[in-house]
Amino acid sequence: MESRIKILREKRGLIQEILAAEIGITQQMLSRYEKDVTIIKVDVLKRLAAYFNVTTDYILGVSDIKRDLSRQITINETLDEYYDLIEVYKKLDTFDQELVWAFLQIIRT
Numbered sequence: 001m002e003s004r005i006k007i008l009r010e011k012r013g014l015i016q017e018i019l020a021a022e023i024g025i026t027q028q029m030l031s032r033y034e035k036d037v038t039i040i041k042v043d044v045l046k047r048l049a050a051y052f053n054v055t056t057d058y059i060l061g062v063s064d065i066k067r068d069l070s071r072q073i074t075i076n077e078t079l080d081e082y083y084d085l086i087e088v089y090k091k092l093d094t095f096d097q098e099l100v101w102a103f104l105q106i107i108r109t
Contacts, residue, residue, distance in 0.1 A: 003033070003034040003035070004058060004059050004060075005030070005033055005034050005048060006034040008052045008054065008059075009034075012052075016031055016034075019051075022051060023044065023048060024047065025044055029044075040059075040060075045059060054066045054067060055067065
């Protein structure tokens, strides 16, 4: 069976070096995890789950459910709240979208 870590990584278009750096391990260690040569450490498993927004059980192959349903409900409620705003943003031309994005970056910092 192909590693779920590898499947998630490739779906995002990431190479091992990039993902490894993002979660704070070496490329060699990530390769070992993907090949099931080494048992994954709990802290690394948690970081991978958070990075890909999936459950640890999904990564381990214990479950086929990618996300915690209660978290998914919260995400859906948040999306519903901002749907109109997103629709207005999508209708803006590129210049105005970049301007809005610049304002958001200023506000966020």
